[in-house]
Amino acid sequence: MIRLEGLTKRFGNNTVLASIDLQIEAGERIVVIGPSGTGKSTLLRCINFLDRPDAGIISIGDLTVDAARATRKDILALRRRTAFVFQNYSLFANKTARENITEALVTVHGQSRAQAEARADTILGETGLSDKAGSYPAALSGGQQQRVGIGRAMALDADLMLFDEPTSALDPEWVGEVLDLMRRVAESRQTMLIVTHEMQFAREIAHRVIFMEGGRIVEQGRPEAIFDDPQDQRTRDFLRRVT
Amino acid sequence: MRALDLEYMLGLVPVILGYVPLTLAMASVSMVLALIIASLLAVERVVRVPVLDRLVVLFISFFRGTPLLVQLFLFYYGLPQVFSVLTQINGVTAAIMGLTLHFSAYMAESIRAAIVGVDRSQWEASQAVGMTQIQMMRRIILPQAARVAAPTLVNYFIDMIKGTSLAFTLGVTEMMGATQKEAAGSFLYFEAFVVVAILYWIIVEALSFVQRLLEERLNKAYAR
Ligand SMILES: Nc1ncnc2c1ncn2[C@@H]1O[C@H](COP(=O)(O)OP(=O)(O)OP(=O)(O)O)[C@@H](O)[C@H]1O
Ligand SMILES: [Mg+2]
Numbered sequence: 056m057i058r059l060e061g062l063t064k065r066f067g068n069n070t071v072l073a074s075i076d077l078q079i080e081a082g083e084r085i086v087v088i089g090p091s092g093t094g095k096s097t098l099l100r101c102i103n104f105l106d107r108p109d110a111g112i113i114s115i116g117d118l119t120v121d122a123a124r125a126t127r128k129d130i131l132a133l134r135r136r137t138a139f140v141f142q143n144y145s146l147f148a149n150k151t152a153r154e155n156i157t158e159a160l161v162t163v164h165g166q167s168r169a170q171a172e173a174r175a176d177t178i179l180g181e182t183g184l185s186d187k188a189g190s191y192p193a194a195l196s197g198g199q200q201q202r203v204g205i206g207r208a209m210a211l212d213a214d215l216m217l218f219d220e221p222t223s224a225l226d227p228e229w230v231g232e233v234l235d236l237m238r239r240v241a242e243s244r245q246t247m248l249i250v251t252h253e254m255q256f257a258r259e260i261a262h263r264v265i266f267m268e269g270g271r272i273v274e275q276g277r278p279e280a281i282f283d284d285p286q287d288q289r290t291r292d293f294l295r296r297v298t
Numbered sequence: 299m300r301a302l303d304l305e306y307m308l309g310l311v312p313v314i315l316g317y318v319p320l321t322l323a324m325a326s327v328s329m330v331l332a333l334i335i336a337s338l339l340a341v342e343r344v345v346r347v348p349v350l351d352r353l354v355v356l357f358i359s360f361f362r363g364t365p366l367l368v369q370l371f372l373f374y375y376g377l378p379q380v381f382s383v384l385t386q387i388n389g390v391t392a393a394i395m396g397l398t399l400h401f402s403a404y405m406a407e408s409i410r411a412a413i414v415g416v417d418r419s420q421w422e423a424s425q426a427v428g429m430t431q432i433q434m435m436r437r438i439i440l441p442q443a444a445r446v447a448a449p450t451l452v453n454y455f456i457d458m459i460k461g462t463s464l465a466f467t468l469g470v471t472e473m474m475g476a477t478q479k480e481a482a483g484s485f486l487y488f489e490a491f492v493v494v495a496i497l498y499w500i501i502v503e504a505l506s507f508v509q510r511l512l513e514e515r516l517n518k519a520y521a522r
Contacts, residue, residue, distance in 0.1 A: 105422055131428055139426035145419035149441045149519050159427035162437055191519040211427065 056080060057215055057246065062111035062122070064094070064101050064270075071097045072108070073270040079215070082244040086257040086278075089267035090293055095250040096142075098267070099217045102248075103137045104130045115214050135163065138208035142220040144200040146192040152203045153179060153188040156210045164211075171210075178206040182236055198229025205236050209245075216240070218249040254298060258282055266290045307489045310480060314494055317476045318501070324390060324472065325459040328397035332458075333451070335398065336405035341435055343410045354406075361403035367464055370396040374468045389468035397461055401454050408450040412443035445516040452509040456502050463498075473497065 057079040064072040071094040079085060087095050100106040101122075102113060108122040115136045120129040146155050153175045160171035179185045182202040192200055201221055208216055221237065222230045234256050241247065241260050251257055257264055257278060264281040266274045266289070274287045285291045342354050361369065374392035378385045416439050424434035466475030473494055481490035 103426055105425060131430065134426060135428035137426075139423075141419065141423065141426075143419055145423040145426075147423060147438050148417070148420060149438065149445075151519075158437065159429070162433050163428045193520045207427070 056114075056116070058112070058114040059102070060112040060114075062098070062101055062108055062113065064097055064106060064108050071270050072101060074111070075270075075272060077265075077272070079246060079248065081214075081246055083262050084241055084247045084260055085249065085263045085265060086261040087248065087250045087265045087267055088252070088254070088257060088293070089273075093268045094270040095267055096219050097270075099139070099219050099248065099250060102215070102217060103134045103139060105139070135211075136214045138211040138213035138216045140201075140204050140208050140216065140218040140221045142224050144192070144197070144204045144224070146200055146203055146207070148192055151189050151191055152184055152195065152199075152206075155192070155203050155207050159207070160210055174210055175206075178210055181209075181239065182206045183232075196229060197225045198232045201225060201229070201233045202236055205233070205240065209240060214246060216245055216247045218247065218251070220250050220252065222251065222253060252297065254282065254294075266293065268293070302492075303486055303489050306484065306486055307493050310477075310490060310493045311497070313480060314473055314476055314497055317471065317473045318497070320390075320470075321459065321462050321472045322501070324393055324397070324462045324465060324470075325455065328394050328401065328458055328462075329455050331394070331398040332402040332405055332454075335402035336409050337440065339402065339406035340409035340413055341440075343406065344413050345431065358403045358406055361400050362407075366396060366400045366461055367467065369400055370464055370468060372396075389465060389470035392468055393462065393465035393470060397458055400461075401458055405447075405451060405454055408447050408454075409443060412447035413439055415446055416442045445520070448513060448516055449509065452505065452512070456505060459501060459505070460498060 057077075059075055059077040062072055062075040062077075063070070075098060077085075087098065089095055097106055101108040101111075104125065107125075111122045113120045113122065113133060115133065118129075118132055118136060120133055125133075146152075147158060150158055153172070156175035156178055157168070157171035160166045160174060161168055166174075176185070176188070179188050182205065184199060184202055184206070187195060187199060187203075192203070195203065201224075205221070218237070222233050225233060230253070234253065237247075237249075237256075238260060249257075249260075259278075261278045263275060264278045265272055266281060266285070266287070268289050274281065274285060274290045281290065282294065285294060339354050339358065342350060370393060373395050374387065374389060378387060420438055420442060421434065424438045429437065462472055463474035465472050466478060469475075471479065477490050477494040481487045484490070
């Protein structure tokens with residue numbers, strides 16, 4: 056189980072996360088929606104300390120980290136239990152598709168090269184990229200790059216996969232293939248926390264939808280409840296604007 | 299004006315060529331050492347370890363701010379007077395020390411700039427998969443910075459090869475030292491120095507060719 060308690064983040068005197076509390080069950084898929092600039096990315100980035108939270112508790116399985124006094128070791132431990140899929144893919148530019156997947160397995164998790172490569176080849180097969188194993192990111196389409204990005208995250212067998220608008224940077228023609236891959240990740244009962252503007256996809260994949268505004272969780276519930284019968288006026292306004 | 303003594307010049311070529319290995323060895327050893335030191339200095343400049351950072355800034359400032367020849371004399375003639383263990387130091391060692399430290403200061407600055415220029419996404423992706431700072435630098439950031447810094451670093455290597463000629467002032471018989479001796483014997487200074495100039499020039503041109511191959515190789519990952 057994953058628990059966030061009082062997670063708070065300020066940039067200067069701009070409070071971007073105002074004491075977020077959230078519990079995520081193993082295997083649960085949560086989609087976070089909300090207007091631009093409300094702290095959705097920051098929430099994800101605070102969980103693995105890409106942004107350092109100012110206060111709060113982050114707990115993943117038996118690991119509990121108090122943000123205010125997190126050590127370098129705590130931060131590495133959190134990062135090794137999470138996987139992150141970036142909006143702009145962020146593939147290692149100096150590594151091939153296959154090496155992007157093996158890199159952390161060997162360097163961080165101490166797997167043998169052979170073991171890591173076997174895993175990478177399986178994942179490249181699952182993501183439909185076997186023929187691109189030796190290609191560098193610059194030679195891949197956006198959709199292919201993001202599939203490698205998801206593959207790199209899948210390989211980590213993380214307790215929690217974080218997706219920050221994985222399709223927002225894509226040309227419309229590549230969105231479908233990336234969402235398809237995410238559906239397949241979901242089938243493996245992977246715990247997922249997803250920020251997306253793809254409302255149809257959210258409705259279909261989420262166990263729970265969270266609506267955020269102004270650094271707070273305004274409303275959350277089953278996708279039908281949030282999309283078909285939102286309780287809060289702010290949720291209604293937002294959904295009216297985006298659908 | 300007198301005619302050039304071409305026969306003398308041709309005869310001189312193999313003599314000076316015999317000293318090319320020493321010149322290249324001094325430059326190569328200095329280059330490898332300077333690259334290592336410069337990378338460490340550059341990483342430190344990026345990470346900024348509290349007290350160490352001051353020392354690194356001072357080091358870079360000194361070795362960039364004083365002439366190479368002054369540094370060489372300081373190592374060869376000066377330091378042994380203060381530190382008696384250094385009395386054994388020979389010209390080649392002093393030259394390598396001087397070239398290494400002098401160029402590591404310059405190279406540190408280009409490597410630092412290249413590191414800072416690596417896209418933020420590369421740092422974040424490395425952190426997100428749980429790499430330590432050292433792993434991130436070694437596996438992701440430095441290789442990408444190397445590509446950016448490579449042309450400049452090869453230029454420093456070229457400077458370094460030419461810089462080895464100063465070793466003759468420390469009594470080292472390398473290409474320049476050998477030429478000087480030959481010329482002093484024959485009094486054909488013009489011929490002798492034209493020959494050595496052309497030989498340096500050929501070495502540098504050969505290196506520029508290698509530089510183009512290297513850049514192609516480093517750019518491989520980024521070609522569309
Ligand atoms: N590094 C930073 N420095 C200062 N302010 C920041 C920084 N990162 C984010 N912010 C601010 O924090 C707020 C929340 O940003 P965040 O990126 O989390 O929003 P978001 O909900 O992901 O928006 P979007 O839907 O546009 O991606 C914004 O007001 C933003 O300007
Ligand atoms: Mg965002």
